[in-house]
Amino acid sequence: MTTGQIRHRTVHSAGLPLAVYEQGDPSHPTVILVHGYPDTHAVWDDVAADLAADHHVVRYDVRGAGASGVPAAREEYRLERLGADLFAVADAVSPEEPVHVVAHDWGSVQSWEAVTEPGAHHRIASYTTMSGPCLDHMGHWIRHRMRRPTPRHLRQLLVQGLHSWYITAFHLPYLAPATWRLWLARAWPRVLRDLEAVTPRPGHPQATLRQDAVRGIELYRANMRPTVRNPRERHTEVPVQLITLRRDHYVAEFLSEGLERWVPRLTRRAVDATHWSALLEKGHVVAGMVREFAAKVAAGHEHTPDDDGRxxxxxxxxxxxxxxxxxxxxxxxxxxxxxxxxxxxxxxxxxxxxxxxxxxxxxxxxxxxxxxxxxxxxxxxxxxxxxxxxxxxxxxxxxxxxxxxxxxxxxxxxxxxxxxxxxxxxxxxxxxxxxxxxxxxxxxxxxxxxxxxxxxxxxxxxxxxxxxxxxxxxxxxxxxxxxxxxxxxxxxxxxxxxxxxxxxxxxxxxxxxxxxxxxxxxxxxxxxxxxxxxxxxxxxxxxxxxxxxxxxxxxxxxxxxxxxxxxxxxxxxxx
CATH class of the missing domain: 3.40.50.720 (NAD(P)-binding Rossmann-like Domain)
Known part of the structure; x- marks a missing residue:
């Protein structure tokens, strides 16, 4: 079995088929890579190829994306369903051993749902998150700044609000899907090249947008307002590695301030990359961080709360x-x-x-x-x-x-x-x-x-x-x-x-x-x-x-x- 060979299987979660792709030796530690929006599992190609040398690497198209099934209603895009999908894949590909989860963008948002479930540390050995906060944590972050509106807090709220302009646009009926179909689908390669410092590879799924990008708008509509307005107390015992992308145009660095309240076993790292270039241009850097963190967790040497990661x-x-x-x-x-x-x-x-x-x-x-x-x-x-x-x-x-x-x-x-x-x-x-x-x-x-x-x-x-x-x-x-x-x-x-x-x-x-x-x-x-x-x-x-x-x-x-x-x-x- 070669590390580059990709094997396909289908895993069902509450009756919905999820397209799962595996590389590497199944006897090695399992790493599950969860993609964001408007991506498919292919966004992880470089990271997966690197990690497959010494890990069992698993990717899947999230519900409504790629070759996976499409939910019939908005409610089926809720975070609890997305979190259950991750556990379903983990149970199928690594039933005996806990898995290391790595996620980006909306993949991170939905993986937080699983990671903060009570007892998640029994199934998830470690979690590496990039450019996707827990929406409950974000809700508390906003509430804290609204209760104590110092100039710094107001500036943070304004900056993140500007970063998140598209979320408001996604809630507009009819207009958001039409905009995706008529303009953004054609402009996407230019967005990647000019804003993200990424050169779209011919034939790569990230070079164009699929119909599921339009369907994926339901992720925002089903979860953003309900969760952020009424945030839950979401703690976790899972060791978490937060990789901050220093030139992220969508998720500001300060959005993770106070995360230690919810994640006592937190390690902070940073990559000089934009939102998508971290995966499409610097996959080897991300893979190296994941490999190092997983090894430390396995050895019981992950960072303590007193360790700032430097x-x-x-x-x-x-x-x-x-x-x-x-x-x-x-x-x-x-x-x-x-x-x-x-x-x-x-x-x-x-x-x-x-x-x-x-x-x-x-x-x-x-x-x-x-x-x-x-x-x-x-x-x-x-x-x-x-x-x-x-x-x-x-x-x-x-x-x-x-x-x-x-x-x-x-x-x-x-x-x-x-x-x-x-x-x-x-x-x-x-x-x-x-x-x-x-x-x-x-x-x-x-x-x-x-x-x-x-x-x-x-x-x-x-x-x-x-x-x-x-x-x-x-x-x-x-x-x-x-x-x-x-x-x-x-x-x-x-x-x-x-x-x-x-x-x-x-x-x-x-x-x-x-x-x-x-x-x-x-x-x-x-x-x-x-x-x-x-x-x-x-x-x-x-x-x-x-x-x-x-x-x-x-x-x-x-x-x-x-x-x-x-x-x-x-x-x-x-x-």
């Missing part, structure tokens, strides 16, 4: 800003992976992260070694997944004039401060782009990136290069929805001062100098936790450049107002 990698995470950043993300519910040249310190950071977050791991990595960073990135992807946030923090300090600084000292500073960032951006940036879900890269520069000093020639050069690298990378990765933030701290009390090197000093003089600078930084009293807070905020807001500390902000401003004065200040001996 994976964060921090280099140089054994101490200072790196450790503080790892702890800050862990406190927000992110899984954290830290690396450091000092494995023991990295492991200590991971232990601290595990106390407040869902989990952490530590690795020994020399970021100046490109091959080692590449191997690290591949290992992270294999063992934890592709990260959502990467913080290139590892760095070393050095002080010395240009003529004092030896070639070996230059090499050390550039290898870690610049090449370490380059290696991290390339290794993890490539994974993020290939995954296609967006992400964020944070590069630690310094106020020295734009504050010249005659005693920081090598250090300032390395940080200025990181600053410009980040600007270039930000432009390149923007189309992939990957943000890049440059963090520029000033004087921060970390142990970098105790490991910094100084040109032209003997061993005894070096120790004395390190001690003196460490005391000065300690008196400054700016802790690394404040830098970490700015990093977390930058990821949340997408801010491109973040000066941290008063001196960093002042230097940034002075460089814009009077560059000449900044250059004059560089002549002062800061040593």
């Amino acid at each position: 994976l964060v990698v921090v280099t140089g995470g054994g101490s200072g800003i790196g450790r503080a950043t790892a702890l800050a993300f862990a406190a927000e519910g992110a899984r954290v992976v830290v690396c450091d040249l000092d494995l023991a310190s990295a492991e200590r950071t991971a232990e601290l992260c595990a106390l407040s977050g869902p989990g952490a791991a530590a690795y020994r990595v020399d970021v100046s070694d490109g091959a080692a960073v590449d191997a690290f990135a591949q290992r992270v992807a294999a063992e934890h997944g592709v990260p959502d946030v990467v913080v290139n923090n590892a760095g070393v300090g050095h002080s010395g004039t240009f003529l004092q600084t030896t070639e070996k000292e230059w090499q050390r500073v550039l290898d870690v401060n610049l090449w370490g960032v380059i290696h991290g951006c390339r290794a993890f940036g490539t994974l993020m782009v290939e995954r296609g879900e967006g992400g964020h890269i944070v590069n630690l520069a310094s106020a020295a990136a734009y504050l010249p000093s005659k005693v920081l020639a090598a250090y300032a050069t390395s940080k200025a290069a990181v600053f410009m690298l980040s600007d270039c990378l930000r432009a390149e990765l923007a189309p992939h929805r990957i943000g890049v933030s440059t963090i520029c701290p000033g004087i921060v009390d970390t142990n970098i001062t105790r490991t910094s090197t100084f040109s032209g000093l003997s061993g005894e003089e070096l120790a004395a100098k390190q001690s003196k600078v460490s005391r000065m930084y300690a008196r400054r009293g700016f802790p690394p936790q404040k830098v970490a807070a700015e990093i977390v905020k930058a990821v949340r807001t997408g801010k491109p450049v973040v000066p941290v500390t008063v001196e960093s902000k002042a230097a940034r401003l002075l460089g814009r107002i009077s560059p000449a004065l900044l250059r004059r200040a560089a002549q002062i001996n800061a040593g």
Whole structure:
């Protein structure tokens, strides 16, 4: 039996025939894919082909669509009938084992009906939903915003109302079916191409609209108003993966706010896609998410309520800003992976992260070694997944004039401060782009990136290069929805001062100098936790450049107002 072979059968639900299509080995875990409107099972072609390699993949045309039977009355399109259809298919294709359900658009709406049935967790192992809310949850969402009409809530109601204009149109008698027949059927390929960024494939069912698209209007008429006006309390024990489509023209991201009230075992993910391009153009991305989530559920490792679903990698995470950043993300519910040249310190950071977050791991990595960073990135992807946030923090300090600084000292500073960032951006940036879900890269520069000093020639050069690298990378990765933030701290009390090197000093003089600078930084009293807070905020807001500390902000401003004065200040001996 080949994974690509499609087998057809008919399953009856309350006397209505449902056309069911199966791929893959039936002994493998069963995944049921439920399509939306105005689609058929064919909308899942790419996802099904990918998942069939290691799953028993089942699709069916929902009632009134494709080769399935057509209900005789509007009442037969009610959600309880649609939910019963899903259970009927599950019982037929996997009578002994619970199934993983994946649904899109109206397929998600009707699958919520099944997933929120009492005891559904005995038949449904997991549920992945895209672009289709539970109508009961939506009704409560609207009621909450109407009871507390803050400016933000009113804005959300207005935006979602504009997104849902077609629902009102579908309730107009005679006009809605006539519009489908006379205009939309012909315009559908253009809608997919211009609005959805999808190239309709010749002969593919999504390239044209069928008569059942007109019949499917009854889905809206039978369910929208009755359910949203009188929402029920619909909870579920089924683990749910919510995949948000960032460029969805119909379902806004904020529509899922507060979903944890109904779904305690909720995992949130996102794909940079439109409503239909997620399936028709990025099917491999969706399949990968489904495969990963199903495996975690099977192993009992699905996300807990304290896990926000993000994976964060921090280099140089054994101490200072790196450790503080790892702890800050862990406190927000992110899984954290830290690396450091000092494995023991990295492991200590991971232990601290595990106390407040869902989990952490530590690795020994020399970021100046490109091959080692590449191997690290591949290992992270294999063992934890592709990260959502990467913080290139590892760095070393050095002080010395240009003529004092030896070639070996230059090499050390550039290898870690610049090449370490380059290696991290390339290794993890490539994974993020290939995954296609967006992400964020944070590069630690310094106020020295734009504050010249005659005693920081090598250090300032390395940080200025990181600053410009980040600007270039930000432009390149923007189309992939990957943000890049440059963090520029000033004087921060970390142990970098105790490991910094100084040109032209003997061993005894070096120790004395390190001690003196460490005391000065300690008196400054700016802790690394404040830098970490700015990093977390930058990821949340997408801010491109973040000066941290008063001196960093002042230097940034002075460089814009009077560059000449900044250059004059560089002549002062800061040593």
